Amino acid sequence: MQDISDILEDxxxxxxxxxxxxxxxxxxxxxxxxxxxxRAWINERGTVELLPWPKDGLIERVTDCVKTxxxxxxxxxxxxxxxxxxxxxxxxxxxxxxxxxxxSFLRARIExxxxxxxxxxxxxxxxxxxxxxxxxxxxxHQQLLHQHYLSSFLGSFPQNLQNLNDTAGGISxxxxxxxxxxxxxxxxxxxxxxxxxxxxxxxxRDADSQVEVVRGEVVVARWSDVKEFVEKGEMELV
Amino acid sequence: MYGDLGIKLVQHAKRTQKLEHLPAYQTExxxxxTREVRDLDKDVSNILQSHNGSIDPSADPATACTLLVDxxxxxxxxxxxxxxxxxxxxxLEEMVWSGNDVSDLxxxxxRPGNGQGSAADLGNVEGNSSSLSPEEEEYVRQYSDLLAxxxxxxxxxxxTGSLEPPRDLFIDVRVLKDAGEIQTEYGTINLTKNSQFYxxxxxxxxxxSQGYLLKLS
Numbered sequence: 001m002q003d004i005s006d007i008l009e010d011x012x013x014x015x016x017x018x019x020x021x022x023x024x025x026x027x028x029x030x031x032x033x034x035x036x037x038x039r040a041w042i043n044e045r046g047t048v049e050l051l052p053w054p055k056d057g058l059i060e061r062v063t064d065c066v067k068t069x070x071x072x073x074x075x076x077x078x079x080x081x082x083x084x085x086x087x088x089x090x091x092x093x094x095x096x097x098x099x100x101x102x103x104s105f106l107r108a109r110i111e112x113x114x115x116x117x118x119x120x121x122x123x124x125x126x127x128x129x130x131x132x133x134x135x136x137x138x139x140x141h142q143q144l145l146h147q148h149y150l151s152s153f154l155g156s157f158p159q160n161l162q163n164l165n166d167t168a169g170g171i172s173x174x175x176x177x178x179x180x181x182x183x184x185x186x187x188x189x190x191x192x193x194x195x196x197x198x199x200x201x202x203x204x205r206d207a208d209s210q211v212e213v214v215r216g217e218v219v220v221a222r223w224s225d226v227k228e229f230v231e232k233g234e235m236e237l238v
Numbered sequence: 239m240y241g242d243l244g245i246k247l248v249q250h251a252k253r254t255q256k257l258e259h260l261p262a263y264q265t266e267x268x269x270x271x272t273r274e275v276r277d278l279d280k281d282v283s284n285i286l287q288s289h290n291g292s293i294d295p296s297a298d299p300a301t302a303c304t305l306l307v308d309x310x311x312x313x314x315x316x317x318x319x320x321x322x323x324x325x326x327x328x329x330l331e332e333m334v335w336s337g338n339d340v341s342d343l344x345x346x347x348x349r350p351g352n353g354q355g356s357a358a359d360l361g362n363v364e365g366n367s368s369s370l371s372p373e374e375e376e377y378v379r380q381y382s383d384l385l386a387x388x389x390x391x392x393x394x395x396x397x398t399g400s401l402e403p404p405r406d407l408f409i410d411v412r413v414l415k416d417a418g419e420i421q422t423e424y425g426t427i428n429l430t431k432n433s434q435f436y437x438x439x440x441x442x443x444x445x446x447s448q449g450y451l452l453k454l455s
Binding site for chain 2: 063066067070089092093096097099100102103104106107114133137140141144145147148149151152153154156157158161164
């Protein structure tokens with residue numbers, strides 16, 4: 001989060017539209033966090049599969065920012081001097097935008113979790129993508145659903161049909177997201193070999209091929225093909 | 239015929255997806271399908287018993303086929319039931335997210351012909367009984383609690399807030415229903431019907447989603 005002088009400074013500075021995060025003092029700046037948050041948000045909204053919860057405490061950091069900014073707003077409120085009043089409006093607008101990003105990000109995740117709850121809870125690897133709160137929510141939600149099914153009809157079913165995770169007949173009852181769906185992704189350059197693109201193994205309908213995606217290039221691909229690059233931060237969705 | 243009722247449930251579920259409100263819970267069909275499953279299961283165990291618990295499919299293809307069909311029908315019915323209930327709970331969850339609670343839902347159903355309520359009641363043949371099964375009401379209550387707890391961890395963000403990107407900090411609103419007084423940081427506003435205000439969006443978000451205010455563009 002920035003206060004007003006930063007914002008004004010920003011206006012004069014030209015941006016690299018998909019520039020790397022600027023960690024200048026070891027701690028990510030507000031701007032870098034905003035960029036990371038926006039990227040996480042776009043990625044999360046662009047894919048059908050749940051992405052790993054941001055590991056470096058991004059969400060915790062940005063919510064803290066929002067909190068301090070809200071406190072600041074409260075502090076400034078009541079001061080009716082035109083100049084503070086103006087900056088107050090700018091800060092509030094900024095806060096609303098951050099709040100929207102975080103909210104939308106969290107809601108997108110919750111929606112995916114709700115859709116395939118059992119799938120994400122089924123293996124430890126998948127479960128690791130959820131934050132602690134999300135695991136708690138998902139577990140409880142699944143519990144409620146199962147309880148609801150049991151009391152509505154499953155309870156009077158024969159014992160061997162009461163499960164929700166049967167795999168009889170070779171078909172698992174647990175459905176997962178469709179990883180073959182298409183996404184539009186932009187290359188950010190390889191992390192291991194700076195300056196170079198990444199090699200995407202594209203699986204086509206007729207034949208598979210390799211495509212090099214350099215920084216700034218935009219491609220349409222199957223999610224399963226670009227997934228690893230997006231998770232490594234070598235590509236982002238648009 | 240096996241499965242006839244199951245497909246009815248699926249059709250109901252399909253229809254529900256497109257509707258704004260939740261049609262009445264099909265208690266009868268749900269019960270009938272469950273009964274069918276139990277009957278089929280009894281059937282299966284009878285057949286198995288008469289064959290001493292094991293059959294050779296190649297020696298007795300007819301019985302093997304019966305068993306398979308019974309088996310598949312049971313599973314299919316289960317899927318239909320699950321699909322039906324899941325569609326409804328999804329709908330209910332959506333309502334919980336948008337800020338309705340059970341009493342609101344029940345109230346809506348009990349007052350046919352009242353403004354917003356009339357549209358919601360068109361599909362409800364039984365008139366003023368709730369369209370939720372008791373189990374569903376219980377589910378909504380518990381889910382509301384769960385959501386409230388989850389939301390409580392994100393107090394500053396207001397998870398159930400608008401998912402539209404914010405454009406303006408202040409917006410024009412018209413009051414559709416008397417909503418009493420609200421406190422904002424710019425003082426108290428008295429929201430009387432048909433009056434118009436220029437207010438901070440964050441302050442009135444809730445009232446807009448509840449239908450008290452109309453956002454003017």
